Amino acid sequence: MPDLIAQGPQSDDRWRREVPSSTSGNEITLGRTGADWNVPWDAMVSRNHARLIPLADDRLQVRRMPTARNAVFHRGKQSTQFVVVPGDHFVIGQTTFTLVNRPGASESSSGSEFTEHAYDHVDLKKRHFRDAASRIEMLGRLPDLITSSLSDEELLVRVTGVLLQATPNASAVAVVAVAEQNNPTEQADTELEPAIEILHYDSRTVGRDGPTVSARLVRSTIRKRESMLHLWSGSRANSAAFTASEEADWAFCVPLRSDACAGWALYVTGGLIADAKQDLERSLQAAPENLQDDVKFTELVATTISNLRQSRRLQRRQSELRHFFAPIVLEALATQGADEVLAPREADLSVLFCDLRGFSRQSEQGSSDLLGLLARVSDALGVMTRHILDCRGVIGDFHGDAAMGFWGWPLQQEDAAVRAVDAASRIRDDYRAGTKVGGFRCGIGIATGRAVAGRIGTVDQVKVTAFGPVVNLASRLEALTKRFGVEVILDEATYSIVSASPNSSFFLRRLGKVVPAGFSQAANMYELMLPGGLTAEQVKQHQQALEWFEAGQWSEAERLLTQLPSADRPSELLLAMIRKYNGQPPSSWDKVVIE
Structure with missing residues (x-):
């Protein structure tokens, strides 16, 4: 294709640009500023002055635009539309435009x-x-x-x-x-x-x-x-x-x-x-x-x-990868090779599982509008992923109507547990406020421990995620939120780190010992409580009742629990177990809250 040369009054007032192919369908706007090809040195050229249309045989059609203030001269005459061939030229103001062949x-x-x-x-x-x-x-x-x-x-x-x-x-x-x-x-x-x-x-x-x-x-x-x-x-x-x-x-x-x-x-x-x-x-x-x-x-x-x-x-690569990797992963990739960053390795992680509540009900009601249901689910999952990423976590996976995020990889994060609880608090607040969550509620489980993170998969499919017992535990804790009637449950490792952190202002309480599904040992569970729920005195009363419950003093525990609001589901769960056994612990009882 030929080139168009623009030459103004000064030697530096010039450019040379390749004319698009006639088969490309591309047309060029010629003007002073804001056009496809700008001539900033010539005040007599309007903002949008002429339209350039590539034709076959290296020809170029020039059309003066209606908004142009000054004339376009071709072969010494004012013209509103004409065709130039290589070696030919036209003039606008003090600038000459010449069509030339490009040497090979x-x-x-x-x-x-x-x-x-x-x-x-x-x-x-x-x-x-x-x-x-x-x-x-x-x-x-x-x-x-x-x-x-x-x-x-x-x-x-x-x-x-x-x-x-x-x-x-x-x-x-x-x-x-x-x-x-x-x-x-x-x-x-x-x-x-x-x-x-x-x-x-x-x-x-x-x-x-x-x-x-x-x-x-x-x-x-x-x-x-x-x-x-x-x-x-x-x-x-x-x-x-x-x-x-x-x-x-x-x-x-x-x-x-x-x-x-x-x-x-x-x-x-x-x-x-x-x-x-x-x-x-x-x-x-x-x-x-x-x-x-x-x-x-x-x-x-x-x-x-x-x-x-x-x-x-x-920048383009990072922009493309932004859809696949969290910002913290991109930061690591910017300074290290992908193989080094993404290689699976052991790390101390805090893992968060967040599940939608009400998905089955909405799926049944929305069966006639599956695309609409998908849009609502996507918005609801988007709330989860946004807060995980905002707290510098990594999106590990999606499990149907649930999302998994984790902290502590690829870069070590001393405050990984605090960040995970912070993300959970933000997600819960948005769901309670109904912010772009499509009428869903959520349940969240968080566990901290050793795991393998990185590029994990088979020869057929690979993804960046985390693997290990701590991941399974976070998933089981999320499921236990339904039994306890709460929104966020933490394991003991997460609780210990967060409660000892000087930057933590979260309101936490112990829920008791539970053997999560698939695990053999009982472990303490903790709730991330809502501000403005139970008073500090009521929380203290619940914790005392829980201690008496685990000590087998069920009558004392029942007396305190009945004084707490009936809307407090963890208290009601303890009362239900006490009444199931008529106030006496069974001989085989191992001090767990949920059998």
């Missing part, structure tokens, strides 16, 4: 006589610029100029512009790439060289083709991963000795050493003094030294581009 990569110059010179990039870093003031001034503007580009297309436009401005003797600049070899063995057998793609090209010439790109130089640069210079030693009378143009005596190519720019290089070509053959020969001999500053500057530009694209690549 030339193989013909490969066979001509040339001298090759390699620059060591480590040695270039040690050398000082001869004209340090002007170089430093441009380098100071380089980061903002390049990093403010919002797309790769804009980045390449700015890079070629910077290099043309910074290299006075350059006649053309290109950003090029060597195509990947899909089948290196077949490539070697057929002796086919990889194709050269010109990602962007700019030259000082307007209205005619500039120098082509030497494919041989580009391939040599990418292969050796060093900046290379080619000097053509023939006479200008024989244009075949140059890069298909009498304006090029030399060309250098600088590789971009980054995975984000694999196979990319910056190509700069230009001319030398040619007053006489002897002068040209001397210039050719001195060229490697004379061009050293230009190569060094181009190396710095290449490094800036590489770092920027690498940074953007990581």
